[in-house]
């Protein structure tokens with residue numbers, strides 16, 4: 001099976017072709033650097049995404065958050081369920097850890113809120 005991807009690691013956006021068989025990567029072409037090859041292999045075998053969302057705050061408002069590192073794509077929905085059950089205690093600063101471990105990543109604040 002052949003799959004064509006646009007690399008999202010840097011602004012060059014190389015067009016990468018990946019040949020797979022039984023979920024195994026046989027050949028990667030079109031990448032300009034090793035990071036692109038690693039991205040393409042990961043995307044075809046175990047895709048990951050950074051999740052951005054909001055969580056409730058102790059004042060009833062919302063604060064924006066994201067996963068510190070990408071998490072498995074198939075865990076996005078479960079991660080949202082976890083975030084819906086979380087309440088962040090104010091004050092919150094950018095980079096504060098809101099949830100310590102969610103599918104191998106942390107949930108961190110992406111805004112300041114007093």
Ligand code: SF4
Nearest residue numbers: 007010013014032036
């Ligand atoms: S393959 Fe390398 S140079 Fe090309 S878009 Fe990906 S990271 Fe950038």
